[in-house]
Amino acid sequence: MSRVAVKKRILRVKDAARVSRVDSLAAEEPLEIRLDGTPLTVTMRTPGDDFDLAAGFLVSEGAVGSPDDIATIRYCAGATVDGGNTYNVLDVRLAPGVEAPAPRNFYTTSSCGVCGKASLEAVRTVARWSAGDDPVELAQSVVVTLPDRLRAAQRVFDRTGGLHAAGLFTADGEPLCVREDVGRHNAVDKLLGWALREGRLPLRGTVLMVSGRASFELVQKAVMGGIPALTAVSAPSSLAVELAAEEGLTLIGFLRGTSMNVYTGERRLTSPERPSDVTPGAGYGSAGVRSTG
Structure with a gap:
């Protein structure tokens, strides 16, 4: 199986x-779905939770919404010239009667998952x-703790410092699932795929916390x-806010320490009960964001 991290010899220079x-x-390797x-499609991803990634991608595309919609997911053997398996x-296989998404040719990088979309209209998938x-x-006292809670669950980030993370939490701040990947959109797809395979969709009463910025695509995936x-610990884009x-989504950006910017859906955010209840979420620092891209 492919590794989530690889070791390389480097020259460390300080003064x-x-x-x-x-x-x-x-690790970053291609995955053909x-x-x-x-x-x-082909996406550049960090190996691991690949079945969740594939299932979540289909959720994002509006193709599936129930674990019964997928018959099987399997690695394809013979992916190398010597007949071995790269696990890439x-x-x-969709269940009988489930309609496949319309074919479209695109290449998904680890930094942008919708770069191959033909038009903005094609991205606005109808949600179930x-x-x-x-x-x-x-x-509010729970929301400010989410960056720390997400950071505490990033096992591979501790070793590499080079991964995005997406965490799904209850309204009380309890973690349900955390996924890491070099691509922020892949990390969210892995969450959605986990939820699909566990029969948890729709994810009502939950909060999605991401380690980078809040792009249009991540808002779309949350809606789906x-x-x-x-x-998010960083900024949203104008299209994400729109x-x-x-869609009636609560969107919060620049969630650092005890401060945040609430861009939409402020009706859901309640005031802290007491100032002492607020625990700063400093997992990514107040001066900047650990993971970027």
Whole structure:
């Protein structure tokens, strides 16, 4: 199986000192996703939770919404010239009667998952559930703890410092699932795939916390999973705010320490009960964001 981190020898330079050492790097490898034997997409990802990634991608595309919609997911053998398995090719078989998404050729990088979309209209996939109908309330005292809680669960980030993370939490701040990847969109797809395979969709009453910025695509993925709130340690884009407002999603950015910017859905955020209840979320620092890209 492919590794999530690889070791490379580097030269560490600090002032006049030069030291040769071994460093851990986040692994990045291509994953080809096939649908009923036909190539669908190639994405650059960190190996691990590949079945969740493939299932979550199909959730994001609006193709599936229940674990019963997928018959099987398997690695394709014979992916190398010597007949071995690179674990970099997956085939998803849909259940009978489930319609496959419209074919489109695109290459997904680890930094941008919708670069291959032909138009903005194609991105606005019709969601199965309405995030705006979710009545969940989010305590400000809980929201500010999410960056620390997400950071505490980033096992591979501790070794490499080079991964994005996405965490799914209850309204009380309890972690349900955390996924890491070199691509922020992949990390969210891995969450959605986990939720699909566990029969948890729609993800009502939950909060999605991401370690980077809140892009249009991440808002779309949250909506597709029925998630009512998205929080990020960095900035959202204008289009992300526009889509969040249209769909009734609570969108919070610059969540650092005890401060945040609430861009949409402020009705869900309740005031802290007491100042002493607030625990600063300093996992990514108040002066900057650990993971970027």
